[in-house]
Amino acid sequence: MTDTGTAPLAPTRLPPLVEPAAELTIDEVRRYSRHLIIPDVGMTGQKRLKNAKVLVIGAGGLGSPALLYLAAAGVGTLGIVEFDEVDESNLQRQIIHGQGDIGKSKALSAKESVAETNPYVNVVVHDERLENDNVLDIFRQYDLIVDGTDNFATRYLVNDAAVLLGKPYVWGSIYRFDGQASVFWAEHGPQYRDLYPEPPPPGMVPSCAEGGVLGVLCASIGSIMVNEAIKLICGIGDPLIGRLMVFDALEMSYSELRIRKDPNAEPITELIDYEAFCGAISDEAAEAAAGSTISVTQLASMLKERDEGSRDFTLVDVREPTEYEINRIPGSVLIPKGDFLSGVALEQLPQDKPVVLHCKSGQRSAEALAVVKGAGFSDAVHVGGGVVAWVNQIDPSQPAY
Amino acid sequence: MSVQVRVPTVLRSYTGGAKEVPADGETVGEVFDALDSAHPGIKERVVDEQGELRRFVNVYVDNEDVRFADGLKTPVADGAKVSIIPSVAGG
Numbered sequence: 001m002t003d004t005g006t007a008p009l010a011p012t013r014l015p016p017l018v019e020p021a022a023e024l025t026i027d028e029v030r031r032y033s034r035h036l037i038i039p040d041v042g043m044t045g046q047k048r049l050k051n052a053k054v055l056v057i058g059a060g061g062l063g064s065p066a067l068l069y070l071a072a073a074g075v076g077t078l079g080i081v082e083f084d085e086v087d088e089s090n091l092q093r094q095i096i097h098g099q100g101d102i103g104k105s106k107a108l109s110a111k112e113s114v115a116e117t118n119p120y121v122n123v124v125v126h127d128e129r130l131e132n133d134n135v136l137d138i139f140r141q142y143d144l145i146v147d148g149t150d151n152f153a154t155r156y157l158v159n160d161a162a163v164l165l166g167k168p169y170v171w172g173s174i175y176r177f178d179g180q181a182s183v184f185w186a187e188h189g190p191q192y193r194d195l196y197p198e199p200p201p202p203g204m205v206p207s208c209a210e211g212g213v214l215g216v217l218c219a220s221i222g223s224i225m226v227n228e229a230i231k232l233i234c235g236i237g238d239p240l241i242g243r244l245m246v247f248d249a250l251e252m253s254y255s256e257l258r259i260r261k262d263p264n265a266e267p268i269t270e271l272i273d274y275e276a277f278c279g280a281i282s283d284e285a286a287e288a289a290a291g292s293t294i295s296v297t298q299l300a301s302m303l304k305e306r307d308e309g310s311r312d313f314t315l316v317d318v319r320e321p322t323e324y325e326i327n328r329i330p331g332s333v334l335i336p337k338g339d340f341l342s343g344v345a346l347e348q349l350p351q352d353k354p355v356v357l358h359c360k361s362g363q364r365s366a367e368a369l370a371v372v373k374g375a376g377f378s379d380a381v382h383v384g385g386g387v388v389a390w391v392n393q394i395d396p397s398q399p400a401y
Numbered sequence: 402m403s404v405q406v407r408v409p410t411v412l413r414s415y416t417g418g419a420k421e422v423p424a425d426g427e428t429v430g431e432v433f434d435a436l437d438s439a440h441p442g443i444k445e446r447v448v449d450e451q452g453e454l455r456r457f458v459n460v461y462v463d464n465e466d467v468r469f470a471d472g473l474k475t476p477v478a479d480g481a482k483v484s485i486i487p488s489v490a491g492g
Contacts, residue, residue: 062492150492175489176410196488198456204446205411205457208491246486251420257461257486260469338414342442 016235018143020047032074045234052233055079055142059110062148062172064096065222071114071121081126082107093215132271135161145169146225152199153274159192163268170228172221174213179221179247182240183228189241194262202279217249285366288373292381296389303331313354318368327398329390340368346375358383404477407484415443430473457488
């Protein structure tokens with residue numbers, strides 16, 4: 001433990017979140033015996049877990065270990081919000097799904113794994129995207145929320161809905177080798193907006209799909225999240241309220257930082273437009289891409305014409321070198337997006353022929369396009385759908401990621 | 402004052418991969434100026450055009466968030482640890 005400083009972080013002891021169930025069956029007593037003999041949990045704590053209704057948002061990297069351990073621990077009702085399907089690239093970390101689940105609804109796959117882990121858990125599947133018009137109705141059915149989603153828009157939606165309903169929620173987030181976790185509960189401490197008042201502008205912070213994530217990091221952060229959920233339900237220990245746990249897997253260190261309630265924060269009184277608040281793409285990029293986006297089919301014929309000598313242009317891949325090693329569009333040169341934002345890429349671009357930019361899916365290339373157009377390359381275009389569309393539509397022999 | 406600055410993964414491209422770099426300064430703002438001289442571009446990721454801390458990045462001196470102290474004017478003691486904690490949403 002580092003960073004505890006001189007002042008104690010003043011943990012808040014809270015009463016149990018959930019009343020105990022009337023009883024445990026003989027089968028349940030046998031199953032949970034290793035919990036029952038811990039004095040702090042005991043029969044009463046296990047009955048609280050049995051009575052608890054916990055909603056897990058996302059059955060992905062963090063949701064996988066969270067759901068499995070919450071189920072194994074005997075949480076009586078587990079809700080799963082998930083609209084996605086299992087993809088092969090999920091299986092490196094999303095251990096609730098298996099090879100046979102590829103293409104299946106993640107919510108259904110997760111439900112089956114939970115049933116196999118613990119048949120005494122009642123699973124409620126919310127096979128839909130969390131939106132402004134369903135979030136409050138869904139949250140009302142639960143005592144506690146566990147947020148393992150993968151984008152800023154949903155994270156602010158979850159926070160604001162939890163604040164409006166006075167619900168506690170356990171938050172965790174991961175990227176490459178770094179993880180963060182905390183418990184937000186506006187009635188007893190800070191909420192997410194006290195920690196991060198605003199999301200980063202689109203394109204500034206890469207997602208796991210863009211930057212990668214160490215699979216086992218999900219277990220490190222997911223286990224902290226379940227640990228905190230169990231403590232809140234049973235009313236034991238010092239909850240991670242008002243504290244940010246920062247995990248560095250490369251260094252193998254946990255640091256604890258204080259989170260304060262922001263006295264100047266705008267009160268949350270209603271749900272807002274989270275897509276607009278977080279933005280999938282910056283205004284500059286959207287403007288640059290309008291009318292300057294070509295399809296992979298167009299690119300394929302342009303490349304053919306270039307090979308035949310009837311056309312000339314420079315195709316620039318703005319992804320990272322690690323991505324370029326996995327797959328690439330033939331005839332492209334690699335100049336990562338960061339070099340456009342810092343300006344050094346501009347010197348490497350040809351002045352005498354058009355520039356075509358592409359990335360993985362078309363977001364980063366749109367950001368780079370805004371820079372390139374701003375520097376006077378008015379005939380520059382970018383490729384909608386990027387290398388993902390190229391592999392899907394033009395060259396399925398290459399691996400996708 | 403000499404401090405150690407903890408650099409998060411997303412900003413390590415500016416420090417040649419280093420996760421902790423030394424910098425001098427009397428305040429957090431001076432530390433970032435010094436940091437930017439050695440690693441050009443890194444300050445802009447933390448401080449906006451108006452010279453304010455960006456609202457999706459937190460800077461801690463030891464375990465205190467400088468937004469709740471004096472922002473970039475927060476003094477740093479010799480040997481302090483300055484941590485940059487970025488907002489991430491992966492799950």
